[in-house]
Amino acid sequence: MTTITETMARDHRHCDEFFAEAExxxxxxxxxxxxxxxxxxxxxxxxxxxxxxxxxxxKFEQRTGQTMGPTQMMRMEHTQMRQLLADMEAAVTHEDDERYLGLSETMMMVMQQHNMKEEQMLYPMTDQVFAGDAEATLQEMKML
Incomplete structure (x- = not known):
């Protein structure tokens, strides 16, 4: 059985590869x-x-009733990373390597901390909460 933790951690690595290659x-x-x-x-x-x-x-929030817990923190971090992505994109547009590489360092630190929290805390919690429904949830996510 494939777990949410395994699947989403693999997706993190996929994103990390693109990030490293771009840098x-x-x-x-x-x-x-x-x-x-x-x-x-x-x-x-x-x-x-x-x-x-x-x-x-x-789905996690619906099943646990936790709306102000770890998922809220992850959303806030997503917002921070989206801003970094926008700033990095502007640096790419202007071919400003110094700015890009500085932002890239910040993005790396934020992503590493964020991914660690998800992989060590949130995803294992989702695997427990979803138990037998994990594969159906993963399929739904792939269809998005």
Whole structure:
């Protein structure tokens, strides 16, 4: 049986790969490929957030009655990361590698802390709450 923790952690790694590739390309001055890889990172990250905010978090909140707990904190962090993504996109548009790489460092720290909280606390909680329904929830998230 596939767990929410395994699936969503794998999705984190997928986003991390795009992020690292974009940073490497931009640091080398390859704006064309760096821009394309950044766009892949941005889109994968937004898709991940959408699965959580559109399906996983509301279902978790409905089942647990917790609306001001960990899911609220994760949403706040998503907002912070979305702002960083917008700032990074502006840096890419202006081909400002110094700004991009500085924002990239901040994004890396925020993502690492955020992903650790999800993978070590929230996702295991969702696996417990959903138990036998985890696969159906994951399928619903993939359809989003």
């Amino acid at each position: 490497e390309l931009i640091s080398q001055g390859d704006w064309e490929q760096g821009r394309a890889k950044f766009n892949e990172f941005r889109d994968a990250t937004e898709n991940h957030f959408s699965m959580e905010e559109g399906i996983l978090f509301p």
